[in-house]
Structures are given as structure tokens and as C-alpha cells.
Amino acid sequence: MKDSCSSVSRLLEKYFDQEATSKERALVEAHLAGCPACQDALKWMGHCRDSLKVPIETALQKEDFERSWQNIRREIQIREKSSWRESIQSWLELSGLFRKKVWVPAVAVAAILVLLTTQVFFEEASFVALPDVEYVDSSYNVMVYPIERGKITVIWLFEGQEMEAPPS
């Protein structure tokens, strides 16, 4: 390689890439005429480009891009269907409040309150719904048959002292 080759090497690449100006082209061509080393370098760049490019062009011609498009369309449709789920997820992920998990104690307290309230409600409901509680308004005596004694609890309520039942 000649000394002048180093000064031409950058231009040689521009020349090869068809980016050189007409002045630069003339300079390179003049140099190439008397420099086998730069001719080889240029030839090598061509080989290298072919080695990269030719296999790609060959593969390209064999591909079924229509089928590839069908895959793309199917994938987009699948993703669109689940987009509402993703949007909720992304909202949860984006919310700083949820990310910090400061809401966990509050939710736990709320859950306990709901549980307790529900229990109380059901207890009250079951009390009201008891079918065996009867109220009997009587000025005198209430008869409880012996056969029912084991199953019935009698609670006496008196409005006045004078109405209190005599000890039996």
C-alpha cells in the first residue's frame, strides 16, 4: 500500500458508497489506476457487501409475508380483547397509592367492619325470623302442657305489682 493510500482510504469508502463528490471521485479513480492494493480493498468491500446482502435477498423471496400478516392481525385482535384487563392492570400499576400499598390496612379494617356488620345483621334477622316465639297477652293464666315443658321457655312479663302471679 502506498503512502497516499491512507489519505485516500476514507474517500475510497465514500467512493464505494457512492457518496463522493465528483472531485473526490476523480481523485480516487486516479489513485486506483495505479494502486492494486486499493483496487483489492475496493473489491473486498464488494465481496463483503455481497456476502451480507445476497443471502438476505434470497431468503426474502422465499418468505410468505401474507401468512405473517395474518399472524400480526390475529395477535392484534387477541390483544385488543384483553385490553380492558390490561388497562385496569396498568391503572393499578401506575397509581402511586396502590404501588405503595398504604391501602392494605384500610382495606383490612373495612373488611373486618363488613364482617362484623354482616354478623350482627344476620343475628338480628335470625332472632326476628324465629318461628317459635309467641307473645300471649293474658290477664289470667297461661297453660303450658307437660309434654311441651322440655321444649318451651316461658318468660313472664308483668306490667304491675298486683298482677304478679302467685307463687305456685
Next chain:
Amino acid sequence: MNQDENELIFRCQKGDQDALKEIYDRYHDKVYRIAYGVVRHREESLDIVQEVFIKLFRSIGNFKGKSKFYTYLYRMAMNTAIDHSRKMYRVFSSSLDEEGAPQPSEMAEKGPDRILLHKELEEKVKAALDELPPDQKMAILFREVEGLSYREMAESMGCSIGTVMSRLHYGRKKIQELLRKYVKEEGRE
């Protein structure tokens, strides 16, 4: 970017899949070249093409038209291909022998020794490309495979033309060093 393409992009941003199909028809071969240039494998390249266009459809709303659309798409394709190649665990040393093995047209006219030399050269080029830093690899592929001009490369890579030339130069130099043996053999014939 022409008016027609602007319209397509606008429609695609509104979720029009037919517009995406038109963009796909225009650019799938270019995206494929980039993908194949990086991974050198047909199936993987098709996977990358699909991934790029799905990604494009989802993120095209971010494209504001400040740069040319193809530079936006090429950059996306290159980044996806490089990410994909990093994830790959397989070694595609036999890619030249698989179905659809690349057969440079000029090779058909040459003898077995010459074909072997070309195959070796292609394998070495592939191995050499893998050793290049991503920026130099990108520059080589944009120039040698896509045939982009220096200006277009600078836009796609987000750097100056001087940087593009530098990356190309060092990339080529490194490949040349790695292929010196084969270059000499070529030179002797």
C-alpha cells in the same frame, strides 16, 4: 414523508388495521432485511417482523412526525432485532445449510472449492458481525443491506454524518481484520 403516508399513519394512529396493512405492505421487506441482517435466520427474522409491526401498531401514537417515518420504523426494527438476538440461545452456525439456504447467484457458476470459500466467507462475515458493537453493526447493516445514504443513516441512528462514516469505517475495518485470511485467499485467485 408524503401526504399519502401521513394519511396512513394518521389512520393507523386511530386504530385502523387496514392502514397498518398498507404500511406493512410497503415496509415488511425492509424490516425483514434488517432482522435477517442481525439474526441471520429465516424464522427468527419473520418473528421479528411480526413483533415490529405489532409494536408499531401499539406505539404509533407516540410518532409525532418530527422525524421521517422510515427512520422511526428502522430504528424500531433494529432495536427489536438486536434485543431478539440477545435473547436467542441457539447458535445458528448451520443457517447456511437450512432450508432456504442462501445461495448467492454468482456462486452457481463457480466450482465447489469456490462455493465452499464463499460459504466460509459468509459464515465468517456473520461471526464478524456478531463481534461488532451494536452501533457499528447497525451502520454496516443500514448501509450494506438497506442501502441507506449517509444522511438517512444519520437520521435513523440519531447521530451526525461524520459519526456514521466513522462507525462504518471502524466496522468495516474490524470485519476486514477478522476476514483477512479469506480476503487473501480471494486475492490469490
